[in-house]
Amino acid sequence: MRRTVRLIVAAVSAALILCWGVPSEAASLPAPVSCSGCWKPALNTSWQWQLSAVPSAPYLDVTMYDIDGFDATAGNVSQLHSTKSGRKVVCYISAGTYENWRPDAGDFPSSVLGSDVDGWAGERWLDVRQYTGTLGTVLKKRMDMCKTKGFDAVEFDNVDGYTNDSGFPLTANDQLKFNSWLANEAHNRGLSVGLKNDIDQLQSLQPYFDWALNEECWTYGECTTADTGYGYDKYVAAGKAVFNVEYTLATSKFCSKANAQNFNSLKKKLSLDATRTPCRGV
Template sequence: MRRRTLLVALLALLLTAGCAAAPDRDDGSPGPVWRPEPGTAWQWQLSGRLDTSVDVPVYDIDGFDHDADTVAVLHRDGRKVICYLSTGAWEDFRPDADDFPASVLGRGNGWEGERWLDIRRTDVLEPLMAARMDMCREKGFDAVEPDNMDGYRNRTGFPLTAADQLRYNRLVARLAHERGMAVGLKNDLGQIPELVDDFDFAVNEQCAQYDECARLRPFIAADKAVFHVEYELPTGDFCPEARRLRLSSLLKKYELDAWRRAC
């Protein structure tokens, strides 16, 4: 009986390890990161009490709002867990908000309490984003969803260029990979051809509404998932095309609570 108990315990340990961030190699460098395949079902919840009962293999949740115990519960249910972070905008409600100097804060990005960041200032932002990535890794997340990754296409208050955005987005991807986590490209459709090799999946909002979903094909061609959400279109208007393109598509409310309707 003791031998059987030990074997069960070892099996449980191995299964748990399989859901955690990629293990280090013998030389101490991170092992291969998780890469979700096209069509992988998911849940995206950034507000309200977390509903862990949705029967999907991937959850995308706020990295600050949830602790290691929550990630562990999702892992025990066989889920991979993505850590949502804003890497291109400052949020006044985050615990590290005071660590950002005023010189890197630009215009508001349309959401209360948020302002675009001067992504050219990697001397300031790299250590701040590295600390956020450390938080995700320490909580056991498998991947990172970095938000506001297309400041160069918006009125940020800074003269950002496409080259500035490419440099910063690759920096964000590197920080995640160095910590053994996968990383998704959020929106930034115009730079997908240049960035598809740097990211492990994509996250997109409203590509169907704006007739842009075909621009995500490079990720699908690379056998990488595209996690896609619409807010205003009925599922009948976007799901047929989403299924044809092999997108992982949901209808959600703008508040991104637990409610969802999958294609």
């Protein structure tokens, strides 16, 4: 839902990549769960990301809607499906933070609650190392909710807590284990899954995720391999769609570059309301 403060930057990314081989942390990860029936978005996929309120008719003529998993009902998802052939609907849930306004907030044990998320009232970082316990149970229930409501895919937010002041001594390997577990659990439910941000771990996590969603990589010079050592262009080369949003840049500053990389880029407000300016036609 937002770009959080990243404390680990290009030096860490370089440390993770060993001569274009597999980063050392990836050696301890489980095998990716395959999902032959999961949606694999085309590289050029029109989309809308709207979290401030559940979209209502008339809908945009886009192939993908990414909306809040809790706020949307099964009826909302069904209507989005029925009003455009082939449209897919993505279930937004936060996997790395606690949100005190969610109906399952009381299910989180105090032991997993960390520091406040800077700038976002009522939100706290989670100790993602505890995903094998109660935290994992809560998150699996959220994924079950997405499946029951008829969503096609899931977007896990805040999956880069190790680069933030979480209140826990999270490591890069802790994050990799958690993120790969999330992707595998989504695939176990037949849900397509997108990797949200976590730019420093793009290479290790690429085999687990079906697509990627990024906030402001053009603003911060983090979009391509030339920028970071392993960029979103590698996802495109692997046939995995990249969805990108910029909040402050003028479209003249990034759209031509995004189109050249075959990214699906939008200009949006930070509130993620219905307003959008696509770099492509739709």
